[in-house]
Amino acid sequence: xxxxxxxxxxxxxxxxxxxxxxxxxxxxxxxxxxxxxxxxxxxxxxxxxxxxxxxxxxxxxxxxxxxxxxxxxxxxxxxxxxxxxxxxxxxxxxxxxxxxxxxxxxxxxxxxxxx
Amino acid sequence: xxxxxxxxxxxxxxxxxxxxxxxxxxxxxxxxxxxxxxxxxxxxxxxxxxxxxxxxxxxxxxxxxxxxxxxxxxxxxxxxxxxxxxxxxxxxxxxxxxxxxxxxxxxxx
Numbered sequence: 001x002x003x004x005x006x007x008x009x010x011x012x013x014x015x016x017x018x019x020x021x022x023x024x025x026x027x028x029x030x031x032x033x034x035x036x037x038x039x040x041x042x043x044x045x046x047x048x049x050x051x052x053x054x055x056x057x058x059x060x061x062x063x064x065x066x067x068x069x070x071x072x073x074x075x076x077x078x079x080x081x082x083x084x085x086x087x088x089x090x091x092x093x094x095x096x097x098x099x100x101x102x103x104x105x106x107x108x109x110x111x112x113x114x115x
Numbered sequence: 116x117x118x119x120x121x122x123x124x125x126x127x128x129x130x131x132x133x134x135x136x137x138x139x140x141x142x143x144x145x146x147x148x149x150x151x152x153x154x155x156x157x158x159x160x161x162x163x164x165x166x167x168x169x170x171x172x173x174x175x176x177x178x179x180x181x182x183x184x185x186x187x188x189x190x191x192x193x194x195x196x197x198x199x200x201x202x203x204x205x206x207x208x209x210x211x212x213x214x215x216x217x218x219x220x221x222x223x224x
Contacts, residue, residue, distance in 0.1 A: 004157075042119060042214030043158075043202070059211070090157065097210070104150075106157035 002026050006091050006107035013081045013114045021076040021110050023091030031094045031102065032074040033058075034066060036087040037109070043090065049074055050097070081114045088112075117141045119215035121203050126221045127193055135188045135201050135218045143208020149177050149188045150202040152217065158202055161188070190220075198222045 004025045013019055023032065033048040045058030047066040055066045063085060065077045074093075078085060089110045096102035118140045127133040139147070146165040150158040164170055164179035164186060176189040188201055200217040207213060 040216055042204070042216050043212075044214070045212070103160040103163070104158075106159070108157045109155075 004091055004093055004105050004107035006089075006110045008110060009108065010111050011113070013078075013112065015082060015114060017081050017114075018077070018079050019081065019112075020078075021089055021091075021112075023074045023076070023093075023107055024072055025074075025091075025093040025105070026072065027093060027095070027105065028071070029093035029095050029105070030071070031097060032068065033092045033094075033104070034064070034074065034076045035090045035092065036060065037090060038087050046076065046089075078112075081112075083114045086112060086114045117205075117207060117213050119203055119205055119213055121201075121215040121218045123216070124219045124221065126223060127190075129193055129195060129222055129224050131193050132189065132191050133193060133220065135190070135203075135220065137186045137188070137203035137215060139184050139186070139203070139205040139213070139215075141205050141207040141213055144181060144184075145206040145208065145210055147177075147179055147186050147206070148204040148212070149186075150204065151199050152202055153199045161201075193222050195222050195224070 034046040035043040044060045049068040052071040067075045091107040092104040094102035121137045149161040152158040162177035169178045174191045179186045202217045203215040204212045
């Protein structure tokens with residue numbers, strides 16, 4: 001079972017470059033999330049989606065954009081990368097909303113370095 | 116502000132018992148999660164508590180005291196594979212998840 005798949009796994013960018021992280025899930029989940037994980041800090045929510053065609057801002061949305069054109073895919077874009085965006089990015093999905101104690105299923109992470 | 120506190124690192128011996136504490140200060144409370152994350156891997160769900168008391172799942176148990184803003188994860192019969200980070204996350208009144216920085220558990224033979 002693939003579950004939640006993220007591509008690419010690793011990427012090095014120069015300041016000002018753009019890129020897109022792709023998240024794909026095969027569990028038919030409605031809810032999808034993008035988090036970043038930095039040393040010494042908890043996971044922080046960037047953007048999330050409650051269904052195909054919908055997106056919403058999380059705790060740290062600045063500098064990122066997202067799209068959910070298909071239910072199974074959730075894309076995270078960086079239009080002009082900055083060194084502060086160096087992080088490990090995790091995509092997650094859930095069958096039910098978090099507010100009904102929905103378990104999150106995470107991808108394996110994408111390690112992004114911005115020079 | 117909202118805050119989740121857990122120890123940064125703990126060490127325990129194979130076969131022993133370890134308790135990982137988590138204290139939280141959030142605007143409202145709608146449940147608390149524990150996740151396990153092996154180094155370089157994805158977090159995986161361990162438990163969810165919304166009512167006071169102990170929830171047991173095999174070798175792992177999770178306890179919640181809402182009045183004290185406190186939870187712990189209890190791991191029994193420790194195995195080397197339990198070496199991982201354990202993440203505590205609290206859901207506030209807006210159903211937003213607030214995550215702790217995680218506790219790195221090192222198991223020694």
